[in-house]
Amino acid sequence: MSSLPLRIAVVGAGPAGIYASDILTKQDDDVTVDLYDRLPTPYGLIRYGVAPDHPRIKQIIVALHRVMENPRIQFFGNVQVGVDVKVDELRQFYDAVIFATGAERDRDLQIPGDHLPRSYGAADFVAFYDSHPDREQTWDLSDQRAVAVIGVGNVGLDVARLLARTGDELLYTEIPPHVHRVLADSTITDVHMFARRGPAQAKFTPVELRELDHSPNVQCVVAPEGMEFDEASEREMAGSKSLRMVVDVLSDWAMRDAQPGPHRRIHLHFLENPVEILGDEQTGVTGLRTEHMELTGDGNVRGTGEFTTWDVQAVYRAVGYRSEAIDDLPFDTAKLVLPNEAGRVLDLDGTPMPGIYATGWVKRGPVGLIGHTKSDASETVANLLADAATLAPAPHRSREEVRAMLLAKGLPITDFAGWDRLDSYERSLGEPESRERIKVTSRAEMTGIAAASS
Template identity: 45%
Template sequence: MNIGTAERPLRVAIIGAGPSGFFAAEALLKGPLEVAIDLFDRLPTPFGLVRYGVAPDHQKIKSVTRLYQKTLDDPRVRFFGHVTFGKDVLKEELRRFYDALIYTVGAPSDRPLGIPGESLRGSLSATEFVAWYNGHPDFADLDPDVSVGSVAVIGMGNVAVDVTRILAKTADELRHTDIADHAIETLQRSAVRDIYMLGRRGPAQGKFTTKELRELGELANADVLVDPQDLELDPISEASLTEDPMVAKNVEVLREFAARTPAGKPRRIHIKFLSSPVEVLGLERVEGLRVEKNELRERGGTLTAVGTGQTEVLPVGMVLRSVGYRGVALPGVPFDERRAVIPNALGRVTQEAGGEVLPGEYVAGWIKRGPTGVIGTNKADAAETVRSLLEDAPQLPPAAEPDPDAVTRYLEARGVAFVGFDHWLELNAYELEAGKAQGRPRVKVTRLEQMLQRRGKALR
């Protein structure tokens, strides 16, 4: 029997129900073959980074979930939540039930700074802090100490800007968002007055977008301070203003910030360029951050930040590092430790970089290419992977047990408390209704046990 027909659909398991997983499912649904898709996620909720990574005061970005919801509404798609790959379900078993697997697990970890004192209490990754205020059940008990007067945010990307903005806003400003209730309660007690956002290179090398940067200057509760000397550009940086319109706009916004007279607002955001953290100070918890001043030097046509030996100590009580996400290896799946990705060729998983292709295994998103781009970038990336899969479909080794109920029986036999689409609809309706009563988009359930209370076994 030919695979990809109404009688025998191409059965695909997608591991990870975040943006890349949904874009891959959408591309498969629009393809020429009949498909049956099962989306797996270790959490009972779909949408991944959109639910747990996008800032709560950026609701427009979260509207993409409406498209993802339409994908879940398609009868060819099922959702298996609260299923951990490699623990609840093994790769070897999945290969029995599916003709192809697509790994779309993102990059859930973070890159360390690699400096002394980084493990002190009060030194956190932005990944943890973002997950905490967005209601991720793994971080509901994080309880960051915001009784400190100053915080350092290490990084110059959009996540660093998000973290800085959330710290700078009042709890009342965030009450109309879908920020976690425990975060509102904690931020209500915040004593933070100064937030230092540090970048090791110059303003022309910042990774933030202009829209995100401009928002910092529109905060009602915080002045933005930029040292005009930090905005003096070297020739290569100056040339980049004509080559990249966004860089030019970013520098323009920063120069406007530098020209402002502080209004005396309750909080201050210090944007500091050419600054590298070299040591987190303290005995048991963070008591300061030693920062070295850098200069940019040209090497092979690119600019490298080089320390000058000149240091200063910032009197911060918390350090949030935001220097990049990092992929994590999956059990039984090849992994490139240096790049922290699954090695692949156009989305086809390979044994190693440039190595032999593993038939029937594919990868998309950040775990495929690294943590680059915005949510929409993953659409083209997933489409490339699906094209490879569809090209391979006639030669794929068929699943030994293609019956859709086989995987359900397998999970039940292992005692896996999986949840399905109906459960998500119930949880989603509950959160939306709770939000409506408070004039908010939703009130998130943040405890795993509460998410599972109304778990049913029906997948539809």
């Protein structure tokens, strides 16, 4: 057993990684944590996965910032573990490594036409409107009247809401000029959301659902033929106040009269299972074919053999996110996570890998809200600390040695003081327009600002 203070690396500076770092420093008075991210900025999902018209959720950054001010937590941005630094190389500097790399890629829908032009993954559109520096920053919403969103989780709601809102409605947010231009040029009048199951099986929250109807330029329409319930639905609603509220909102919308006016519409269709995206490689998406489903009484559905073709010119697939494999670590290709038992990462033979742990979505899949990552991190940290006596101490233990190793590789690393400089700069861009901030979108520009002397 080593008497040396623990040195821990946490890979991924989103909520999961920051919560794990916080819990570590609170439960061990001597531990020091180095927090890595492949982006030059911290906060992960909050900065690059939350819709810009959700400032309430983005306020979580205030609490995360307080955690990162802890002098026992150090941030290294612009470092991709597994590419820039191998896992075994990192182990030379840390007694254990916690992976909190999240899930930001789309799951496949696996129906014909899935990969036609203008069949988009929701994660790609989210990365566009949140200006992710490593993802596509061009988009085209012109020459489209109607689009489909497949999936009725919170991400699906965000995508539908952003597609339906006008560009000028979002000028109070942090969106940069190129995102505003795309939204302002949109010709979309109708957004159709499709759910394979019934309203009692919807996965969004009441707050997210109500936000669909807040814009004076958008009307929400629920197709009444999909508002069906069976015995399992009634049991689910009886056991969940939140679900009951969701169903009540949907029921109200299904019964209200359509309002006249030059507004856009979001249509919610339940019990409609997408079976084929129509179109060709030259034209792109020209339609969506769905099969009407019926409830079976036990929470499941079955097809009725009744099909509908919807005239849409684009499809957004919001059927879930997936994690990506990390070089030199095993990966569960079925569950799309790091194989683990309560946060202890498992080798190919099912045995725990000494000193390797996981938390957040890369541990359990993309389920639950941001707050759920706290309990998740607590479990992982508890097991790491329980294993501490058996961990082989890293031969190199100082932060100076770590920084020297990273600089020797020529990596343009950023630190937390650099984030504060970038944060101040973005806020200064927004101030003349009475906006909280305007995002800088280029990785090189962000890195340059963060690296500038204070």
